[in-house]
Amino acid sequence: MDRREIAALLAYIGRLDPRTIRTNKGEAGDQLAQWHELLGDVPMATPHGWDARVAARQHIRVSPYQILPADIARPWDVYRRDRLGRHTDPTPCADPDDQAAWTAELVGTRRAVAAGTAPPAQARAITTGRDGVNPRLEARLREIGSCIPPAPRAALTPYRPARAAREAAVAEGKPDALSVRCAWCWAEPGEPCRRRRIGPDGGARGTVPLASPHPSRVDLAAAQQDGQIQQPAAV
Known part of the structure; x- marks a missing residue:
């Protein structure tokens, strides 16, 4: 989250728990800097189920203690581990003889899954059809003529x-x-x-x-x- 998103999150939390509101300008600035330092690598929301506001609301709803940045960071880490645990590396579309491109595509896919911008790729059950085959892999197979070079x-x-x-x-x-x-x-x-x-x-x-x-x-x-x-x- 950038500073504007952190400010929006703090404003949302303040409406739910007035104890977090800082009326002094200096204290408000320090609070914003602290939260941005600790949550700068946590997104506000992703297309696949993560929302920092939901995590904040859940904490305020069940805990009597004032919310801290850790109460947002912990659910985010759990979310990332769960997604990576359900992810099965799909076969890259890059040329397997190009080790750098092959590795870069694998790493890029894992980072996208961990960041919540892509869904986990789970292993498909064995079927008799070819539904869901990556079109790039199909084109590559037609170019080579076989799945074995x-x-x-x-x-x-x-x-x-x-x-x-x-x-x-x-x-x-x-x-x-x-x-x-x-x-x-x-x-x-x-x-x-x-x-x-x-x-x-x-x-x-x-x-x-x-x-x-x-x-x-x-x-x-x-x-x-x-x-x-x-x-x-x-x-």
């Missing part, structure tokens, strides 16, 4: 060969074999093919994920892409 994606290639082979095939314009169910190993769409080991009784003894899809699955994806046949039904 190219360099980390290339570094992960040895650890997920099936996905790497799938992405390479799609990039070359070939059909996406993993978009259909495999008629040989019955791998569901999106899952890699598996090598089935059949026991003497005809049952499957084990399955090992394959880096490359079965040839019949590739043919099936190509045929489906051309609109020739439908996916095989699960049995």
Whole structure:
């Protein structure tokens, strides 16, 4: 609060509790300077629930003691801690490779939440839709083409060969074999093919994920892409 806001707050408090009124000009000036020194970093009101006048009225209503600056500062500190405690840092829209911009956006968001100028960003429940996605993040994703930047994606290639082979095939314009169910190993769409080991009784003894899809699955994806046949039904 600036000096004018402090003066307005003191005038409001004086109407509720005449004991705080200073009739002497010098005493009034000292009171204004003291309150401004102690409450200069406390806002008069914020768009999200804080109002110093409400805190003052609450104290005067329940306490027989004359109000002090601490009786405004304490509720403000509680308000700030509560908001920061309910805040979950949203993913910054800045380029994650730009550490300075990334950190500055995180700090700026936290300060805005603590100051009461922005609501706490709480973790959303997992949903099947994409409602509420930040438009800036959507634009960034369209620019990059994936939520994983190219360099980390290339570094992960040895650890997920099936996905790497799938992405390479799609990039070359070939059909996406993993978009259909495999008629040989019955791998569901999106899952890699598996090598089935059949026991003497005809049952499957084990399955090992394959880096490359079965040839019949590739043919099936190509045929489906051309609109020739439908996916095989699960049995």
